[in-house]
Amino acid sequence: MIPNIKRIIFQVDSKMNHAIIDDSPIQVGCELVIPDKFKVKQPLCIISHGSGGLGADTDLFVNSLANLGIASLCVDSFTGRNIDALHWGDILSSYVSPKMRALETVHAYKYLKEKNFEFLNLDKVACVGFSWGADTIANITGYYFNQLPKDTFYALCYGNLWPFEEAFYNAKDLNVRLYHGEKDNWTSPDKSKIFAEQTDSEYVEFYDCVHGFCKPANGLNDVGEVTINHHAPFPIPTELTDVYKWIMKGKIWEDTDFQKVNALMEYDDLATQRILTDIHTHLID
Numbered sequence: 001m002i003p004n005i006k007r008i009i010f011q012v013d014s015k016m017n018h019a020i021i022d023d024s025p026i027q028v029g030c031e032l033v034i035p036d037k038f039k040v041k042q043p044l045c046i047i048s049h050g051s052g053g054l055g056a057d058t059d060l061f062v063n064s065l066a067n068l069g070i071a072s073l074c075v076d077s078f079t080g081r082n083i084d085a086l087h088w089g090d091i092l093s094s095y096v097s098p099k100m101r102a103l104e105t106v107h108a109y110k111y112l113k114e115k116n117f118e119f120l121n122l123d124k125v126a127c128v129g130f131s132w133g134a135d136t137i138a139n140i141t142g143y144y145f146n147q148l149p150k151d152t153f154y155a156l157c158y159g160n161l162w163p164f165e166e167a168f169y170n171a172k173d174l175n176v177r178l179y180h181g182e183k184d185n186w187t188s189p190d191k192s193k194i195f196a197e198q199t200d201s202e203y204v205e206f207y208d209c210v211h212g213f214c215k216p217a218n219g220l221n222d223v224g225e226v227t228i229n230h231h232a233p234f235p236i237p238t239e240l241t242d243v244y245k246w247i248m249k250g251k252i253w254e255d256t257d258f259q260k261v262n263a264l265m266e267y268d269d270l271a272t273q274r275i276l277t278d279i280h281t282h283l284i285d
Contacts, residue, residue: 005066008032012107016081017100029076030108034119035066042071043124043283044112046105048133050212051086053078057130057215060272068280071120075108077101077136086132098132102139106147126153126279130214131187134159134178138195141174142167151175153282155275158184158211161191164198171199175282178202179275181209186226186263204274212265214272226263 011027034042045065049058054076062072077096078084086095105127113122125148129137134156140147141154142165154176178196180189182205189205196203206213210220 004036005063006034006036008034010108010111011080012075012104012111014080014104014107015100017096026080028080028104028108030111031074031076032112032117033062033066033072033074035069035071040069041121042069042119043121043126044071044073044109045279045283046073046075046109046125046127048075048101048105048127048129048136049077050129050131050133050215053083053085055215056217057212060214060216061128061276064276065279068276068284070126070280070283073108073112075101075105077104098135098139099143101133101136102144105136105140106144109148123149124283125149126155126283128155128157128275128279129159130157131159131212133157135161138168138171141171141176145170145174153177153279155179155279156192156195157214157275158187158189159192159195160187161195164194168195168199171195171201176201177204177278179204179206179271181206181211181213181268181271183208183264184211185261186211186223186265206268206271206274209268209271210264210266213268214275215265216267217265219266221265223263223265225260 008031010030010032012030014026014028016022016024016026045061047058047061049055054074058074062074065072081096083096112120127137127140129135137154137156138159138161152175154174156176156178158180176199178192178201180192182189193203195201
């Protein structure tokens with residue numbers, strides 16, 4: 001059931017950070033969703049979309065959380081940059097670094113703090129990210145964790161999480177949980193396992209699940225050929241300037257561990273409900 005909700009639309013300042021190295025100023029759209037039937041101060045869940053942008057997964061979480069009495073904040077990292085999705089086959093035309101996305105997400109949270117909305121409890125916060133969005137949330141734990149409440153719950157769902165950056169060790173002192181599908185052939189579960197092991201975080205693996213298990217769709221979906229680097233022995237840079245130099249040198253094709261696969265996605269309700277329950281438990285129970 002879609003709840004009765006209020007939507008507040010606003011923008012925060014950011015930088016282009018895609019195509020040919022471009023730091024020109026832009027504004028990024030944000031949406032705060034408030035479940036109308038709850039009159040008490042509501043906790044907040046920050047939702048970070050994947051490489052396909054806002055879609056069925058973010059909609060599902062917004063509505064499900066609203067039914068649980070939890071407000072949500074979605075930051076649209078693509079529309080303000082004239083990007084419809086992150087196209088891995090043409091990365092220079094659509095790249096937005098997870099660190100840049102993390103910074104603009106924190107700016108959106110700080111905007112809410114400055115407005116001091118009476119219906120929000122901004123001391124009770126969770127963050128959830130899907131795929132490329134999980135990398136965004138990981139960068140919050142690494143670089144901007146001190147901008148959010150200390151007991152914020154971070155849910156990283158089937159992220160790429162590579163390379164493992166030294167800043168990510170900050171997650172050792174945070175409440176981080178990683179969720180991955182056992183049969184994910186797009187972003188390997190090994191990467192989430194490495195992150196969990198290095199940061200003493202909890203790792204949850206869903207049996208027989210593939211990529212995108214939080215995104216409602218009709219059955220098993222073959223999204224086409226993608227290039228993956230499940231075990232690349234050299235660090236892959238995440239900052240745009242380094243990515244540009246790296247691709248221009250042809251390094252993306254040097255390593256034999258790069259391979260092309262037909263990536264699979266399929267929704268799994270049990271896995272999705274587990275994550276929603278964990279968020280609810282942290283924010284409400």
